[in-house]
Amino acid sequence: MRAFRYGFLILIAALAAVPGAGQGLAITQIDTERLLFGQSVRLYLSAPGAAGTESPDVEVWESGEGGEWAPRPVTAVSRGINDAEGIAFCFLLDNSGSMWTGLDGREGAPTEDQRMTHAKAAARAFLAEASRQGRGKDRIGLGVFNTRYWKAADPVGDFERISRGLDEIRKPATEDAYTELYLSLDRALADFAGVPGRRALVVLSDGENFPYYIRTGKPNPETGTRTTGPEDVVERAAREGITVYVVRFGNEKDPSLGDAAVRTGGKVFDASNRDELAAVYSTIRADVLAEIAVDYRAGMAPGSRRNVRAVLRDREGREFSSERYYYAGTVLGWSRDLPGWYYLAFLLVPALLWLALLVFKLERETTEAGLRLLYGPSGGGTRVFTLNSPQTVIGSSDAADFTIGGNPSLKERHATILFDERQNAYTVVGDGNLTVNNREVERKRLEPGDVINMAGTVVVFDDALVKKTPKGRLPQPSRRKSQ
Amino acid sequence: MSLTLKRAVMAVLGILGALMLWPILLMVQRAQAAFPSYLVFTLSQGVCLGLVFGALFGSFEGIVVSSRSKAFRGLGFGALFGAAAGAAGVLAGQLFLFLAGGALFRSNSSRLGPGLAAANGMAWAIAGTFLAMTEGLRARSGRKLLVGLLGGLAGGLIGGAILSALQVLAPGGKWSLLAGLAAFGFLLTLFYSLFENRFQAGTLKLLNGPLKGKEYPVVSRKLTVGTDASCDIVLAGYPGVRPLHATVHLEKGRVYIRPAGPDAGVLVNDGPAGDAALRPEDVLAAGKAKFLYGYFA
Numbered sequence: 001m002r003a004f005r006y007g008f009l010i011l012i013a014a015l016a017a018v019p020g021a022g023q024g025l026a027i028t029q030i031d032t033e034r035l036l037f038g039q040s041v042r043l044y045l046s047a048p049g050a051a052g053t054e055s056p057d058v059e060v061w062e063s064g065e066g067g068e069w070a071p072r073p074v075t076a077v078s079r080g081i082n083d084a085e086g087i088a089f090c091f092l093l094d095n096s097g098s099m100w101t102g103l104d105g106r107e108g109a110p111t112e113d114q115r116m117t118h119a120k121a122a123a124r125a126f127l128a129e130a131s132r133q134g135r136g137k138d139r140i141g142l143g144v145f146n147t148r149y150w151k152a153a154d155p156v157g158d159f160e161r162i163s164r165g166l167d168e169i170r171k172p173a174t175e176d177a178y179t180e181l182y183l184s185l186d187r188a189l190a191d192f193a194g195v196p197g198r199r200a201l202v203v204l205s206d207g208e209n210f211p212y213y214i215r216t217g218k219p220n221p222e223t224g225t226r227t228t229g230p231e232d233v234v235e236r237a238a239r240e241g242i243t244v245y246v247v248r249f250g251n252e253k254d255p256s257l258g259d260a261a262v263r264t265g266g267k268v269f270d271a272s273n274r275d276e277l278a279a280v281y282s283t284i285r286a287d288v289l290a291e292i293a294v295d296y297r298a299g300m301a302p303g304s305r306r307n308v309r310a311v312l313r314d315r316e317g318r319e320f321s322s323e324r325y326y327y328a329g330t331v332l333g334w335s336r337d338l339p340g341w342y343y344l345a346f347l348l349v350p351a352l353l354w355l356a357l358l359v360f361k362l363e364r365e366t367t368e369a370g371l372r373l374l375y376g377p378s379g380g381g382t383r384v385f386t387l388n389s390p391q392t393v394i395g396s397s398d399a400a401d402f403t404i405g406g407n408p409s410l411k412e413r414h415a416t417i418l419f420d421e422r423q424n425a426y427t428v429v430g431d432g433n434l435t436v437n438n439r440e441v442e443r444k445r446l447e448p449g450d451v452i453n454m455a456g457t458v459v460v461f462d463d464a465l466v467k468k469t470p471k472g473r474l475p476q477p478s479r480r481k482s483q
Numbered sequence: 484m485s486l487t488l489k490r491a492v493m494a495v496l497g498i499l500g501a502l503m504l505w506p507i508l509l510m511v512q513r514a515q516a517a518f519p520s521y522l523v524f525t526l527s528q529g530v531c532l533g534l535v536f537g538a539l540f541g542s543f544e545g546i547v548v549s550s551r552s553k554a555f556r557g558l559g560f561g562a563l564f565g566a567a568a569g570a571a572g573v574l575a576g577q578l579f580l581f582l583a584g585g586a587l588f589r590s591n592s593s594r595l596g597p598g599l600a601a602a603n604g605m606a607w608a609i610a611g612t613f614l615a616m617t618e619g620l621r622a623r624s625g626r627k628l629l630v631g632l633l634g635g636l637a638g639g640l641i642g643g644a645i646l647s648a649l650q651v652l653a654p655g656g657k658w659s660l661l662a663g664l665a666a667f668g669f670l671l672t673l674f675y676s677l678f679e680n681r682f683q684a685g686t687l688k689l690l691n692g693p694l695k696g697k698e699y700p701v702v703s704r705k706l707t708v709g710t711d712a713s714c715d716i717v718l719a720g721y722p723g724v725r726p727l728h729a730t731v732h733l734e735k736g737r738v739y740i741r742p743a744g745p746d747a748g749v750l751v752n753d754g755p756a757g758d759a760a761l762r763p764e765d766v767l768a769a770g771k772a773k774f775l776y777g778y779f780a
Binding site: 039196305329334343358438439 | 492495496498499500503505506507508510512515516517518521524525528532539542546551554555558573574578580581584585586587588603606646647654655656657659660663690691692693722752753765768771
C-alpha cells in the first residue's frame with residue numbers, strides 16, 4: 001500500500017517539474033552599474049521559452065515617467081552570466097499544524113511519514129547539493145511561518161546554521177498552527193528584497209492557505225486584519241525580481257500557489273521522494289544559469305523611474321514579454337516644464353545684484369574725530385561719540401560729555417580728551433586705571449585706531465587717517481609714545 | 484565688515500547663485516533626452532553648478548574686503564576651479580545616486596520616498612563638499628578644507644533632500660529645483676561661515692581707516708598683509724603700509740605677526756612685534772592701520 005502511494009507521488013513530481021503553462025519570460029534582475037560611465041544597462045531574463053535557442057531574438061523598449069515606449073539598441077545577448085556570482089536562496093518553511101500530519105493528511109501519522117519530516121529532508125538534500133555544486137558562492141537563508149512569521153536566518157554561506165535552524169523547528173500550539181501562507185510569503189519577499197544578486201525563494205509547504213483572521217474572525221497577533229492573496233505576492237516578487245519556487249507536500253493542492261510561482265518565472269515540485277528532491281537544487285540552478293543577459297544602450301528619457309520591456313521571440317514565432325523598471329533619477333532632478341520668458345529675469349536680476357555688491361563698497365571712511373564704544377562690562381554696543389570741543393570728559397557721571405553707564409569701576413570723570421587746534425591733535429589724559437593699546441598711561445597723544453581702556457570699558461579713538469589740514473602730518477608708524 | 488554682515492553677504496551670494504542657476508539648469512534638463520549619455524548630461528550640469536557657485540564664492544573674499552580687483556580675480560579663479568569641482572562633485576553624486584537608487588528600487592518600495600530623499604541628500608552633499616572645498620585647496624589650508632567639507636556636507640544634505648522630497652510630491656515640477664538650490668546655496672554658505680568661525684584661531688578686526696570694522700578670521704596657516712591686491716588683507720588707502728607689509732602665521736593654534744621686511748613698521752601694543760604669540764585684546768599696527776586681535780561674537 002505504502003509502495004503504491006510513493007509510486008503515485010513520484011509520478012506527480014515528475015510531471016510537475018515540467019515548466020508550467022503560460023511561463024515564458026521574466027526580467028529577474030536589472031543591473032545599472034555601467035549606466036553612468038557606459039550608458040549601458042544589463043537585463044537578466046529568465047526565458048524558458050527560449051531554452052534551446054543559442055542566440056535568442058530579444059528586443060528592448062524603454063519609457064520614461066509617463067512617456068512613450070521607444071526601442072533601444074541591444075548590444076549583446078549572452079548566457080551563463082550568473083554563474084560567477086552565486087545565487088541567494090531563501091527557504092520559507094511551513095510549520096502549520098497540517099505539516100505535522102501524514103502526507104495523506106491523516107492525524108497521528110508516525111514521524112517518518114509526517115510532511116514536516118519530508119520537508120526537512122528536502123531542505124537538507126538541497127543544502128547538500130548546494131554545498132556540492134554551489135562552489136561556496138551560494139547563500140541560503142531561512143524563514144518559518146504558521147500563524148506567525150519569523151526570519152530564522154538571513155542568507156549565509158554557512159549552511160550548518162540553516163541545518164541547525166531546521167532542527168529547532170517544533171510542532172506549534174493550536175492557536176499558532178494556522179497557515180498564513182500568502183501574508184508570510186509577502187513578508188518573506190520584503191525581507192529578502194534587500195539581499196543583492198540573483199535571488200530565489202523556495203517555499204516548502206503543503207500549500208493550503210488557512211489564514212488566522214479569516215478563519216477565526218480574530219486579528220492575527222502579528223498582522224492584524226491585513227489579508228493578501230496570490231496576486232499581490234506575484235506582483236511583489238516581480239517588482240523585486242525574486243523568483244518563487246514551490247516544493248509541495250501532501251495530497252491537497254493549492255492551485256493558486258503553484259500558479260503564482262510559475263508566474264514569477266519559477267517552478268512547482270510535488271515532492272515526497274528523497275531522490276527526486278535532490279534534483280530541486282539542480283533544476284533551480286540550471287534555470288538561473290540558463291538566464292539570458294541582455295546588454296543594451298539606455299535612453300535618456302527624464303524621470304527617476306525608467307520602465308523597461310523585454311520582448312522575446314522563440315523559434316515558432318511566439319512572442320513573450322516582461323516589464324520591470326529601474327532607477328534613473330538624476331542628482332539635480334528633472335523638469336517637464338518649458339522655460340518661460342520670466343526665467344530670464346531670474347538670471348538677470350541676481351547677476352545685477354551681484355555686480356552691485358562687487359562694485360559698491362559697503363563702508364564709509366571716517367571724516368571726523370570720534371570715539372566708538374567697543375565693549376565694556378555692560379556689553380557691546382555701537383555707540384559713537386563725535387569729538388567736537390577742545391575738551392571732552394569721559395566718565396560714568398551724567399555731567400560727563402561722554403557718559404558710559406553700567407561699569408561700577410568707571411570713575412565719574414575717568415579720562416579727558418584734549419584737542420590741540422594748533423597741532424590738530426588729540427591727547428587723552430587720566431589719573432590711573434587707563435591704558436591705551438594695553439599700556440598704562442596718564443597722558444598720550446592719540447592716533448586713529450588707538451584702543452582706550454578705562455577700567456574695562458573700551459573705546460576706540462578714530463579720526464581721518466590723512467588730514468586735510470595744512471599741518472597734515474606724515475605717517476610715523478614706528479613712533480612710540482607713552483608719557 | 485562685521486561678522487553678521489559678512490554672513491549675510493555670504494548667504495545672499497548663496498541665494499543669488501541659486502536664482503541664477505535655476506533657469507540655466509532647467510534649460511539643460513529640458514534637453515535631457517537630447518543628450519547622448521548620462522555622463523555628458525551629468526558633467527554639463529556639474530559644470531554649470533560649479534561655474535556659478537564657484538564664481539560667486541570666489542568673489543566673496545573680494546566683496547568682503549572691498550577690493551574690486553581681488554573680487555574679479557577670485558571670480559575668475561572660482562569659476563574655473565568651481566567648474567572642475569562641480570563636474571567632479573555632481574558626477575560622484577550621480578554615481579552614488581544610481582547605486583543607492585538601484586538598491587532602493589530593488590528593496591522595499593514603501594520607504595522609497597524618504598530613501599530617495601536621503602540618497603539625493605547624500606549625492607548633493609558629495610557635490611557640495613567638492614565645491615566648498617575648493618577654497619581650502621586654493622588657500623592650501625587644512626582648516627579651510629575641513630570647513631568646506633562640513634559646510635558642503637550640511638548644505639548639500641538638506642538641499643538635496645528638499646529637492647528630492649519635492650520631486651516625490653510633484654514629479655517633474657520646476658519649483659522643487661529652485662527650492663533645493665536656494666536651500667543648498669543658503670545653508671552651504673551659512674554652515675561654511677559658522678564652521679569658519681568655529682575653526683578660526685581668532686580674528687583681526689580693523690579699527691580705523693576706510694575699511695574700519697572689517698574682520699579677518701585667522702583660519703589658514705599664513706595671511707599676508709599689505710597694499711597689494713594679492714594680499715589676504717588688502718590695506719588700500721592706509722598710509723605707511725607697504726605692498727607686502729607683514730605676515731600673520733598660525734602655528735599649532737597660536738597666532739604670530741611678523742614684519743615682511745626689516746623696516747616695515749609692525750607694532751604690538753605700541754611695542755615692536757616680538758616672538759610672542761598674540762593674545763586676545765592685543766592691538767596691532769601695520770603702518771597707520773590698526774587691528775584688534777581677539778574673538779568676536
